[in-house]
Amino acid sequence: MKNPRVVIVGAGFGGLFAARALAGKPVEVILIDKHNYHTFSPLLYQVATCALDPSEIARPVRAIFSAHTNIQAFLGEVQGIDPQEKTVTVDTEGTAHQFAYDYLILAAGSHSAYFGNDDFKQHSFELKTLEDAIDLRNHALRLFERAVWVDDPQERERMLTFVVVGGGPTGLETAGALYELYNHVLDQEYKHDSLRARVVLVEMLPHLLAPYPEKLRQKAQEQLESLGVEVILENPVAKVRPGEVELADGTILLTDTLVWSVGVEGSPLGNMLGVSPARGNRIPVDRQLRVIGLEKVYCIGDMSYLEDPEGQPYPQMIPIAQQQAKLAAENILVDAAGKPLGNFRYHDRGVMATIGRSRAVAWLYQRVQISGFLAWLAWLLLHLLSLIGFRNRLNVFVSWVWNYFTYDRSVRLILEKSDPER
Amino acid sequence: MKNPRVVIVGAGFGGLFAARALAGKPVEVILIDKHNYHTFSPLLYQVATCALDPSEIARPVRAIFSAHTNIQAFLGEVQGIDPQEKTVTVDTEGTAHQFAYDYLILAAGSHSAYFGNDDFKQHSFELKTLEDAIDLRNHALRLFERAVWVDDPQERERMLTFVVVGGGPTGLETAGALYELYNHVLDQEYKHDSLRARVVLVEMLPHLLAPYPEKLRQKAQEQLESLGVEVILENPVAKVRPGEVELADGTILLTDTLVWSVGVEGSPLGNMLGVSPARGNRIPVDRQLRVIGLEKVYCIGDMSYLEDPEGQPYPQMIPIAQQQAKLAAENILVDAAGKPLGNFRYHDRGVMATIGRSRAVAWLYQRVQISGFLAWLAWLLLHLLSLIGFRNRLNVFVSWVWNYFTYDRSVRLILEKSDPER
Numbered sequence: 001m002k003n004p005r006v007v008i009v010g011a012g013f014g015g016l017f018a019a020r021a022l023a024g025k026p027v028e029v030i031l032i033d034k035h036n037y038h039t040f041s042p043l044l045y046q047v048a049t050c051a052l053d054p055s056e057i058a059r060p061v062r063a064i065f066s067a068h069t070n071i072q073a074f075l076g077e078v079q080g081i082d083p084q085e086k087t088v089t090v091d092t093e094g095t096a097h098q099f100a101y102d103y104l105i106l107a108a109g110s111h112s113a114y115f116g117n118d119d120f121k122q123h124s125f126e127l128k129t130l131e132d133a134i135d136l137r138n139h140a141l142r143l144f145e146r147a148v149w150v151d152d153p154q155e156r157e158r159m160l161t162f163v164v165v166g167g168g169p170t171g172l173e174t175a176g177a178l179y180e181l182y183n184h185v186l187d188q189e190y191k192h193d194s195l196r197a198r199v200v201l202v203e204m205l206p207h208l209l210a211p212y213p214e215k216l217r218q219k220a221q222e223q224l225e226s227l228g229v230e231v232i233l234e235n236p237v238a239k240v241r242p243g244e245v246e247l248a249d250g251t252i253l254l255t256d257t258l259v260w261s262v263g264v265e266g267s268p269l270g271n272m273l274g275v276s277p278a279r280g281n282r283i284p285v286d287r288q289l290r291v292i293g294l295e296k297v298y299c300i301g302d303m304s305y306l307e308d309p310e311g312q313p314y315p316q317m318i319p320i321a322q323q324q325a326k327l328a329a330e331n332i333l334v335d336a337a338g339k340p341l342g343n344f345r346y347h348d349r350g351v352m353a354t355i356g357r358s359r360a361v362a363w364l365y366q367r368v369q370i371s372g373f374l375a376w377l378a379w380l381l382l383h384l385l386s387l388i389g390f391r392n393r394l395n396v397f398v399s400w401v402w403n404y405f406t407y408d409r410s411v412r413l414i415l416e417k418s419d420p421e422r
Numbered sequence: 423m424k425n426p427r428v429v430i431v432g433a434g435f436g437g438l439f440a441a442r443a444l445a446g447k448p449v450e451v452i453l454i455d456k457h458n459y460h461t462f463s464p465l466l467y468q469v470a471t472c473a474l475d476p477s478e479i480a481r482p483v484r485a486i487f488s489a490h491t492n493i494q495a496f497l498g499e500v501q502g503i504d505p506q507e508k509t510v511t512v513d514t515e516g517t518a519h520q521f522a523y524d525y526l527i528l529a530a531g532s533h534s535a536y537f538g539n540d541d542f543k544q545h546s547f548e549l550k551t552l553e554d555a556i557d558l559r560n561h562a563l564r565l566f567e568r569a570v571w572v573d574d575p576q577e578r579e580r581m582l583t584f585v586v587v588g589g590g591p592t593g594l595e596t597a598g599a600l601y602e603l604y605n606h607v608l609d610q611e612y613k614h615d616s617l618r619a620r621v622v623l624v625e626m627l628p629h630l631l632a633p634y635p636e637k638l639r640q641k642a643q644e645q646l647e648s649l650g651v652e653v654i655l656e657n658p659v660a661k662v663r664p665g666e667v668e669l670a671d672g673t674i675l676l677t678d679t680l681v682w683s684v685g686v687e688g689s690p691l692g693n694m695l696g697v698s699p700a701r702g703n704r705i706p707v708d709r710q711l712r713v714i715g716l717e718k719v720y721c722i723g724d725m726s727y728l729e730d731p732e733g734q735p736y737p738q739m740i741p742i743a744q745q746q747a748k749l750a751a752e753n754i755l756v757d758a759a760g761k762p763l764g765n766f767r768y769h770d771r772g773v774m775a776t777i778g779r780s781r782a783v784a785w786l787y788q789r790v791q792i793s794g795f796l797a798w799l800a801w802l803l804l805h806l807l808s809l810i811g812f813r814n815r816l817n818v819f820v821s822w823v824w825n826y827f828t829y830d831r832s833v834r835l836i837l838e839k840s841d842p843e844r
Contacts, residue, residue, distance in 0.1 A: 036567065036834070036835070053475045053476075053478075054475075054835060054837055055475050058835055060611070060834045060835070063610075066610045066611045066613075069613075074567070075567040092568060092570075092571055093567060094568075095568065095572075141458060145498075145515060146514060146516075148514075189485060191488075192494055391824055391828075394824075395817070395820065395821075398817065398820060412482045413458070413552070414458045414459075414497070415476055415553065415556070
């Protein structure tokens with residue numbers, strides 16, 4: 001009998017870990033992603049701020065699975081899903097082809113959420129892909145070069161003010177790294193021009209890091225402000241126009257750079273399934289992680305919707321995607337063997353956020369609270385160990401040690417495709 | 423009395439070494455380049471073939487000179503040069519500004535030469551900038567992904583055949599690296615599809631590496647062929663059409679990838695001077711490296727034309743640009759001090775070309791000929807030591823050791839700007 005075929009859509013943390021859990025098992029795995037690499041997304045902000053190279057946080061999907069003969073990786077964008085016929089249609093560089101599946105795992109992740117405000121989307125940067133990170137890097141470096149030639153103080157302020165919206169871990173990390181990068185670079189290398197960057201973090205709630213205990217929220221804000229970042233709380237963005245951001249209380253921030261990290265919504269791929277999405281365009285799944293109302297279709301990670309035993313939806317976080325990936329893979333194997341499926345239960349090992357050099361907060365096992373240098377070291381270590389690929393770990397380690405001791409941010413290349421038509 | 427101002431156009435090897443030679447000297451230096459980084463161009467082919475990261479062979483110009491207060495670096499494209507008024511007009515991100523100079527050093531390098539054949543230019547890749555290298559990398563990786571879906575053998579051959587035109591060092595290095603990369607990657611990671619790449623090197627002369635002694639030319643060809651590259655001699659490219667290359671004898675090579683490394687011509691910036699260019703659009707200079715017919719204007723490197731004592735034009739090579747840079751800087755200093763200028767004399771330490779893993783040829787001091795592993799080691803060492811910036815040396819060293827022992831080419835990211843409009 002032929003092994004059942006599992007098609008996995010998405011090579012983010014969910015899809016990658018599902019494929020890993022199926023490596024060497026009696027299934028044939030087809031792994032599809034629109035990039036030819038897996039991105040270690042927690043470090044995208046370090047690419048955007050010139051501390052790391054794109055290839056240091058990415059690894060070709062084919063390379064990850066080159067030793068596993070039961071896994072085939074393909075580059076392509078999913079054009080359609082037919083849960084009745086059990087097929088997925090994929091477009092690769094203009095050629096369409098169809099995969100039949102016995103089991104489908106949807107793990108296409110999430111997009112930035114703009115809550116229907118086209119102006120937010122149109123005039124802001126996000127940090128969801130490597131391309132996003134390089135866009136932001138190019139943009140900021142260009143602004144510095146332009147600012148040198150600008151005498152009008154208002155115009156200069158606009159160029160050198162960076163507004164980050166969203167007080168979650170990504171917002172904090174990005175704001176801290178932007179501040180460190182820009183002011184170091186500007187101090188050292190634009191010294192004839194006395195440029196100075198301003199970084200403002202805007203959050204609509206009365207505090208940063210909503211899911212953290214009060215003490216750590218305070219610590220995070222103190223560390224961010226001691227670095228030099230301005231924090232504005234309880235004041236959501238009302239309107240975004242080219243060159244300026246208007247907050248709810250009427251405050252105008254002059255800026256050419258708005259970084260949007262407010263929240264995410266499930267990938268539009270979910271809408272191909274013909275099921276009604278839950279809040280945030282997420283696909284409702286049962287506790288076995290199967291899409292409710294469909295056969296043999298699993299959905300995991302940011303694009304799936306499941307409530308925890310207290311009735312709260314599981315947050316869209318990497319550890320949840322990873323743990324769901326493992327269960328979905330196991331459930332497919334036991335289902336194929338005719339045995340009963342297991343239920344999802346999240347093992348919360350903790351959360352952490354870094355703010356800048358020697359600054360971080362961590363909340364471990366919902367009990368231990370640490371902040372400052374120790375939390376920062378823990379953050380570094382955890383991220384190093386979680387990187388995919390030994391070479392990436394080695395390179396990132398070398399880069400971090402280098403950056404720490406030299407304050408250097410050497411990946412400051414304004415680098416763009418020369419001929420977008422080719 | 424104010425120090426004289428030296429404007430240097432171009433931060434390639436010529437401009438960079440001229441600025442270095444003027445660091446800390448009683449002159450004010452303005453260094454202008456259209457990129458914000460210096461590119462270590464001899465290793466561009468390694469970026470194109472996924473062995474190195476762009477940032478490993480590039481360093482921000484401002485970073486290189488951050489310790490030198492008499493040097494200011496600017497990003498910008500030169501729009502005009504007025505040798506009478508002694509001004510240079512530069513455009514930075516849409517803003518034009520003018521620099522007055524006391525001395526001008528033109529070091530804007532060269533472009534690929536297509537000898538008036540628009541079809542060669544339109545349908546080929548070149549390797550002059552980091553953007554070029556990334557274009558070629560993206561293109562080749564995309565072809566592999568597309569080839570997986572193609573059944574027609576002719577169509578597949580077209581996708582997997584890479585033609586390199588030009589039997590100079592760059593052509594050899596590129597052909598060898600392409601062959602190693604492609605067949606390693608294809609073997610390891612497309613094993614379900616049994617893809618195999620073909621690399622063809624085309625040269626119009628009856629031998630490779632024209633300036634080398636006969637024995638080394640032979641060695642180079644043997645090493646290239648033993649690797650697996652096909653070499654076609656005495657057969658220039660006649661016509662290039664989308665998807666195929668026609669050679670002079672009528673041979674048709676089906677290919678979607680033509681890499682052009684036949685020769686170069688001086689930067690069009692030279693044409694702003696109002697002097698008649700020599701062969702290859704190069705600007706004639708006297709033995710003191712001053713542009714003939716102009717005052718206080720020096721021209722060095724690939725874009726300058728000077729004959730050696732035997733009446734042969736100096737070739738367009740990095741060591742010549744570097745040595746000319748030093749003399750131009752010295753001549754400006756002695757001229758400012760009212761002393762007599764020195765004449766250019768090239769100290770030829772030798773030439774070398776690498777062909778692939780453990781394969782290279784070197785011709786040192788026009789006497790010593792070595793080839794194979796020893797020449798390859800010498801090539802590695804020389805290029806490591808010549809890299810600009812300690813961090814780059816460290817990173818490249820780690821990458822090379824890694825690549826050597828693992829046969830890995832991990833920088834295989836198809837990475838493009840997401841929104842060319844922004």
